[in-house]
Amino acid sequence: MKFNKFDKLWCIKEDQFNVNNNKYYEGIFTQGNGFMSIRGSFEEGINDAPQDEEYIRMPANVTLETARNPRSKWGTYVPGIVGIHPLLKEEIINLPCFLEVILCFEDEKLDTERCEIEEYTRWLDLRDATLNRIFIWNTKCGAKLELKYSRFISLNDKNICAQQIKIKLLKGNGKLKINSGINGNVRTNGYNHLNNIEMSFTDEKDVLVKTTTDKGDSITQISSTQSMNGEAWDEKLGTNVAFLESNVPMNENEEITINKYNILITDRDTEKDLMLTKGMELLKRAKESGFDKLYEVHKLKWDEKWENSDIKIGGNDNLQIAIRMSIYHLIRSNAEKDSRVAICAKGYAGEAYFGRYFWDTEIYMLPYYIYTNPEAARNLILFRYNTLEGAKKNAKHYGYNGARYPWESSVTGEEQCPLWQYADHEIHVTADIAYAIWHYYMATNDEEFMQNYGIDILVETSRYWIDRVDKNEKGYYELLGVMGPDEYLPLTRNNSYTNRMVKFNLSKTIEYIDKIKKSNVDFYISIAQRLNLRESEIENFSEVQAKLVLCYDKDTEIVPQSEDFYKYADLDFLTIWKDRSKPFGHFISQEKNYRSKALKQADVLELMVLFQKEFSREQIIKAYEYYEPITTHDSSLSAAIHSIICCWIGKEEDTEKFLNKAIDIDMSLEKKGAEEGIHIANCGGLWQLVVFGFAGLKSPMDSEELKFEPKLPKSINSMDFSIIWHNKSYNVSINKDGYEVKAK
């Protein structure tokens, strides 16, 4: 395979190995193609990092927990393949690892930490999504080997992952032992979801592993290892491990190339009885194609992706690589055409949050897809349609009609969050989904989607809301016992964000019903029948919509986070938050936090980003100046939103500060945010910051035309990107002097 020429604006690079950074790179180097994702672990693993340790990860605040598996965590994930945990409910399953290739030279085992390694370099090339590693190994016996690793998960053939290792003996002679196979000694957050692992070999000496999960899913993995030199391979079986072994005598200057082709098929994508046949066929074709051909078709697909998705940033290389990293992970983690799954909070690059789905999808990630790949956006929203029954069950569980989307969604839409304060009270997610539907609809005019799916969600969520409100003495409706986006106040009264979103949800339900009614009465009747929708219900929607409380303090011009916000205690941040490199939450008990004014993240400011047109510049400035000093930014959802706000109100310094904060969330080697997975919502947040913030794209909810109001911060000279608006593609070029939009 011919490597792309290294380009620092396209590659994330590790210059030298340090075991303390290993888990970080495993996270940020995660590869995938939507169907599967695999963390960037070494083919040979690292020492003293067992992957089958049993423990219980408690469902605690992820920001504050101490993670297990400190040196290395393997991860092979297929969205939708989930297991059942007695305490944690549903979680994504970490499947057997088929990357494993262990090398020994003259009985010295290759271990990047323990061996003498020089000229080490590893990089993820975002253009073609290949992970590459090159280094020199000076063995104890005096030999010198040059090793070159490359691997990719095919974007063209979703079930295939290909690896190549080139080994050149630069100096000395000796015997190279190669062990290549599949290792099933893995756990998910310390738990074993693999009920049965059947290890064998095919007639063609491929390693074959059939796994059954505790939820009953079947997974077939087949690995073929080939060396161009045609060595003999011995079959070896261990506990949950099957591999091929070859002992190759090498002479100075001799070179060996190992190609490994891995197939992963599940009963979610292929009928169970056909899995093996299909897998063997795919493997046969892969072997026939060979590594280079597989790479070529894979690369073409990535070229297409970048053609629609890339954002060129002039002047700010940090942002340039970060935005490409973000877009890469947004592409890599999304099962584009599969609406049975969405994107989990860690983007299938780790096991924190157990692979569940949050509001992150709709509010943070979805805009990227709406404007670059509307089909993918549609499927993400269809996931919520496909889980509508689960949402109805949730509503019923709480004693309400309609649909109540879960704070942490399972693949069936049922609530998975084991902590009641979030599960019970962070109810805005239901309205966020309605907002996302409308956003998608306004950007695409996808009437077919609205008529067949969108309206169902709008009506069912509205049914929930009219049950969830309480009527106060004055005849107004209230939402009590609410946790807003700020998760540091669990039970507030009339959270402004939530109330406004619910009003939006109800009003768009009414608006769309009105629209169908006016355009085609017969069709309206058929929809009303399908949804068992009565006029009295629609009147209720209107009544609650009109009389739902929205708080505003006219004297201070501040939108209160909640009606009771001013009653919480003031905190002395300077005294409490002694080390700002650590989350605020480290320095205060949850108990004290829950009675004090200390925001975890943007709340009113998030509202202002979503409803830009409703708030004056002065109101936004007042809100920023009131809330930001008491915001801890302990959530990764906070920085990008704050940067957008600062950009809009012209606070240049703070714009850059929060931009860099958002970049650092996953890019900072010091913070190591990517260890437990990618903060994929922040990836979407960064994209929004660039497009809605710096480029100033007007939301299709506020503007029928494609309109920009660019406000480039000092560090950025120019931006070039593509955008899809009402089903047409445009190239957008922005520089300090103005901007240009051209139809593609």
Next chain:
Amino acid sequence: MKFNKFDKLWCIKEDQFNVNNNKYYEGIFTQGNGFMSIRGSFEEGINDAPQDEEYIRMPANVTLETARNPRSKWGTYVPGIVGIHPLLKEEIINLPCFLEVILCFEDEKLDTERCEIEEYTRWLDLRDATLNRIFIWNTKCGAKLELKYSRFISLNDKNICAQQIKIKLLKGNGKLKINSGINGNVRTNGYNHLNNIEMSFTDEKDVLVKTTTDKGDSITQISSTQSMNGEAWDEKLGTNVAFLESNVPMNENEEITINKYNILITDRDTEKDLMLTKGMELLKRAKESGFDKLYEVHKLKWDEKWENSDIKIGGNDNLQIAIRMSIYHLIRSNAEKDSRVAICAKGYAGEAYFGRYFWDTEIYMLPYYIYTNPEAARNLILFRYNTLEGAKKNAKHYGYNGARYPWESSVTGEEQCPLWQYADHEIHVTADIAYAIWHYYMATNDEEFMQNYGIDILVETSRYWIDRVDKNEKGYYELLGVMGPDEYLPLTRNNSYTNRMVKFNLSKTIEYIDKIKKSNVDFYISIAQRLNLRESEIENFSEVQAKLVLCYDKDTEIVPQSEDFYKYADLDFLTIWKDRSKPFGHFISQEKNYRSKALKQADVLELMVLFQKEFSREQIIKAYEYYEPITTHDSSLSAAIHSIICCWIGKEEDTEKFLNKAIDIDMSLEKKGAEEGIHIANCGGLWQLVVFGFAGLKSPMDSEELKFEPKLPKSINSMDFSIIWHNKSYNVSINKDGYEVKAK
């Protein structure tokens, strides 16, 4: 042994066996002597009720959970012998069962459910704390046996439990097989805390079981089984089971008496190396004494107890037996002289709440001990002194100075409650302990206790409070984020009960410091040095005490449960609570509950009981009329308090209604409240209802004289009881015409 003559006012009786009631009787028939408690399970167990099933009891709301082990639950508990659970933290350990005696006649195993049983009767005699069972067994082979069982846990010899079984063959001939031993196949809430169970036999054919718990405690149990007929016993060992077997040929009219003497010793009461020797000695003495002698000395101790504790009720037999049941369990569950433990929420008669200590001890149970057994009361409070270090750790954990008592206390005083809403926010327990200290002090004048222990607790808790308050804009202090006694509102502002109790705590700290200062400056200095007490701190105590908010609505004359109480939603109880035989909590989600006005239990009314003098009759009436209709009484702590309130304000019908509700909590065979253990707080509540309610005893905090203001409800003609006041005993006789108090 000569049985007491059966007396329905002294005995709780089961007239016929019904397996659905089995667990209820196991609970209510629990026997004990403070050192150990054992549930009232059959000697032979019942079929299809394995005691070693493994499961995890989740730390949920006990009122609403579905209990495991539905047919039978054995329980052998020693206060202080606790284990460590990975999820549930500390819990009491259910120890191996030494009661087991299994009988087979001609290969038919005695099983009360499956065999043909007639004339069945079982009763717990509260006078001598013996559990008795008599029935006729018609065997399949046509024989007829009469069986008489008796057992007691000696109140004289704390390590001894004695059993007797008399078997008379009324008809037929055949072989009786007796298996008698110790069974270690037990679990605590589904968890195995017994790391090592060593089963053997002594030279004298006693079954010897040495157990080590997962916390490292050692327990030695020895059982000697003797039959007067001198049968041969074979030693048998099974998995965690050791027993003796004898096959006895019986002829018509022959009678066999089996005596079983059981010793239980732990390393908490005896040095580890001496346990076996002491156990063998005790067993030897028990065998020499014989069952009847052991019984006699045991009975004498109970006579003494009843002499000081009994309350004779004229006219209301239900209350008569219920109050005696309550007093029995208060005596039986309390380790009188051991201040290293207190009384757990289920009175060591079950495993709900995991054997932990709540405010129940101080506010519900303690008064009984203060007025009948001050030494026991002192030791209960000393438990809080002994766990002061744990309370300091808790305070530190939350970032505060001083001592913060845990909502659910371990034996070391550390917080065990795994649910944060209680652990973090139900803070009143700390002030409740200060209240209890003052109550004890006022009733006993125990200056020595105050000087050496009480003042330490008062000062350390006050230190916590001045850190826990928030100062509002007007300069007043507030307690935010508080769950009051009403556990259906987790995060309220300025809960009246809590704020008043905290004010009391601070004021009594100041008062007692002042008192010592005035009486003996040198002594004061020594105490100030011991506690590192500074004048500025005392000023802070005064400042916060004086300016702590107490809410009161002058217009409605209602004491609000909390400052924000009126902001919660109103509920339509009639629509929601469809079946009043079930807790309200069954019909509403916690989410909805937490934002609505629906009290779990007395909150403001509890405050009014504790501070009777501060509230006018009108205020109490207003409070009762406002709160009672929105109170669900889902907590067992509610009924007795409501009955006291009703008694005071002259609502006769409601007094009786709540009296009967309180009686039913454990006495009702239909409700089966005692299945998972005794509601021991309600036992104390019933006692308070009789003494503070009906007899109208004035609190020593309000009155220096022993004063009564009797208000006998219609159903009660007279009451006679003893009471200790300022170290003197009095006999109190009350009837409809008046009352008489005589020094004993």
